Amino acid sequence: MLQDKRILLIVGGGIAAYKCLDLIRRLRERGALVTPVLTKAAEEFVTPLSISALAENAVHRDLFDLTTEAEMGHIQLSRSADLVVVAPATADLMAKMANGLANDLASTLLLATDTPVLIAPAMNVRMWDHPATQRNLATLRADGVSLVGPNEGGMACGEFGAGRMAEPLEIVAAIEAALTDGPLKGRRIVITSGPTHEPIDPVRYIANRSSGAQGTAIANALVRLGAEVVFVSGPASAPPPLGVTLVKVETAQQMHDAVMQALPADAAVFAAAVADWRAASQSAQKIKKTREGLPTLSFAENPDILAAVSQLTEGRPGLVVGFAAETDNVIEHATAKRARKGCDWIVANDVSPATGIMGGTENAVTLISADGAEDWPRMGKDLVADRLAERIADALTGKD
Known part of the structure; x- marks a missing residue:
């Protein structure tokens, strides 16, 4: 189902970013073509080298990359994919998406895209339950953004509740559903x-x-x-x-x-x-x-x-x-x-x-x-x- 499907994967800055290594591996096993984008915060959790090696593709990180921006590379990236996946979708990234902010490569791609978007939220349970996050989520749903997770369970911060990023195979299944013309x-x-x-x-x-x-x-x-x-x-x-x-x-x-x-x-x-x-x-x-x-x-x-x-x-x-x-x-x-x-x-x-x-x-x-x-x-x-x-x-x- 995912053979030769082009996935633009935006990795946000949360501890759950480590799951994206397995997610990329699962997508590549199924024949998907993965183009990874890392936020600055994501690089605190996973390295561009590990992401690039698994994706078998270059990692995009900088909005002002002179090589790609000479041809408006961020516009091309945002529109050449079959699906844009944000995992983990942090509270910050969700807020930027809901309010149309574009101050880095990831948020600019999300604002410039006309491709379907799937997000896999991941954050502390109190951040997830906060009225601001729930307002942003309602806005994103109204804008047609699809959602997988978050799951409930123990978190790296020691708390328990909703906010764990969906597991890689769950995200793969959601990607397959999003790309199904049923x-x-x-x-x-x-x-x-x-x-x-x-x-x-x-x-x-x-x-x-x-x-x-x-x-x-x-x-x-x-x-x-x-x-x-x-x-x-x-x-x-x-x-x-x-x-x-x-x-x-x-x-x-x-x-x-x-x-x-x-x-x-x-x-x-x-x-x-x-x-x-x-x-x-x-x-x-x-x-x-x-x-x-x-x-x-x-x-x-x-x-x-x-x-x-x-x-x-x-x-x-x-x-x-x-x-x-x-x-x-x-x-x-x-x-x-x-x-x-x-x-x-x-x-x-x-x-x-x-x-x-x-x-x-x-x-x-x-x-x-x-x-x-x-x-x-x-x-x-x-x-x-x-x-x-x-x-x-x-x-x-x-x-x-």
């Missing part, structure tokens, strides 16, 4: 997946048996059709998809907040098995067995994410797809759920123990829409995902 190219889709864990005390929680496999399969299918996917996942056992912006959450409230932050989007697919209830109060200490008898648990209702998004008056996705995992009267209950929530489609399935579907590799679903109920035969979850992704593409491109 029917969903330029479309942004939010997907929820997996279970949620609702704490009772520090060691116990309320959950369900969802593996997240169907959500991962749907995300992979949509990426293959060219979509930009934001994947909001609870603690699933299935591995997350590549080429997406992965947002890891634990609770229903966290999932709700992550979905709302990910909007606007062209479509939203709610494949997660969200717990309907949580403990009304979480014990700060492990609840002990006592001679007084069983503890009493009081429950509170979790936010209804599907209904909240379906009933938005502003910023509602053009297509909202819910899931209904039922154990009896599947069509009746799912049809009522669609009407109650206000979504466009419901993907209903029978998850009673005899089916083996919950946590299994196959699924048998019924697609419920305004046109009625359409039964699909039992098939692998990957095939269900492909079929659903194609239907979503048809709906978003006016073929449905």
Whole structure:
């Protein structure tokens, strides 16, 4: 897919710049032609020699290089690529991009380009969460810039949270998706997946048996059709998809907040098995067995994410797809759920123990829409995902 594709790789000045060495190697393995650009700060983390050796190409560093600038080299660089990739995209680089600043080679290239741009943000979690960065991110999204990551995890500074740059193979998958001329190219889709864990005390929680496999399969299918996917996942056992912006959450409230932050989007697919209830109060200490008898648990209702998004008056996705995992009267209950929530489609399935579907590799679903109920035969979850992704593409491109 990447054979002879021209990638202009702008390496920003962050500790995550070391990952670009592996990223370049992965791109070259796939036949991509990589033209590297280093910011001045990036040279504090990786050397031009190592970047050049792996890319098998000269490294560009200086806006005022007399040799290239005699022919307006920065303009040529910015427009000769199939895709511009910024990795790591630091808070500073994102701010320059969002506000049209051009005081070095990297920012000038980004302002002068008419080529699609993909960024892989990397920064401290507080910098990522800062309102200024989130405003800049919203501006970049509105300008059509694609995003992969950041991931959540431990950081070089010792803190934990969102801000880790996506791994090289994740960025490669996002590059392949960005260069795919599929029917969903330029479309942004939010997907929820997996279970949620609702704490009772520090060691116990309320959950369900969802593996997240169907959500991962749907995300992979949509990426293959060219979509930009934001994947909001609870603690699933299935591995997350590549080429997406992965947002890891634990609770229903966290999932709700992550979905709302990910909007606007062209479509939203709610494949997660969200717990309907949580403990009304979480014990700060492990609840002990006592001679007084069983503890009493009081429950509170979790936010209804599907209904909240379906009933938005502003910023509602053009297509909202819910899931209904039922154990009896599947069509009746799912049809009522669609009407109650206000979504466009419901993907209903029978998850009673005899089916083996919950946590299994196959699924048998019924697609419920305004046109009625359409039964699909039992098939692998990957095939269900492909079929659903194609239907979503048809709906978003006016073929449905």
